[in-house]
Amino acid sequence: MGYMFNGNEIDHDEEGYLTDLSDWNPELALMIAQSEELEMNDERWEVVNFLRDYYEEYQVAPAVRVLTKALAKTMGPEKGNNDYLYELFPYGPAKQACKIAGLPKPTGCV
């Protein structure tokens, strides 16, 4: 299974998460977002980039509860809350945003 990208097939698992994190790039992110029927805008990019930074630092994709807390801390409570995040990523910020960010599915996320 894979995303067809610039003539190459990029492997993903049965849920669409990239097999190899290093395959990720912003154009591929756009393509994954499209398959999630989401259009990337500044707000969504902000969350996706935040997740990538978080992963870079801690080597783990945060659970939603941890993500909201961390976002609230760095970007303020108007962005670090469930309503805002679910509006951006209706099928779950952890699931969709992590997938677009090229990260593994958050541990413990069902």
Added chain:
Amino acid sequence: MSEAAKGTGKKVPKKFLYVNRKAPYGTIYALEALEVVLIGAAFDQDVSLAFLDDGVFQLANGQDTKGIGMKKFANTYRALGDYGVTKFYVEKESLQSRGLTLGDLQEITYEDENDDFKEKPSIILVSRAELSEVMAQQDVVLSF
């Protein structure tokens, strides 16, 4: 059940202690323990970790996993504060017999929500005797 919890009818979080006794690499125990901690943390229990024997190496500074092609999961311990896991008991004797001191371990902190989000150290240095007391207070002890 503690005295304070009696009669309130409230569900009391159980005390879970995850005991880490193995070196971080070479076996899957350390990484698996960490994954279980991350999953368990979602259930709002009272979770703490213990590091003894070669398990103290899991917290060592300056780990580089490039050569073995594994992800550097040592960084993830620093995220556990966000998951509400704030007690890392490290056994003194295990450090000493491996020529390590607290300074050889990475700095792990958490923000104390009950104290104006002050950053506090998560690592608690304990003697073998103190650690066995900690173990005796737990509802569940899981050893890896």
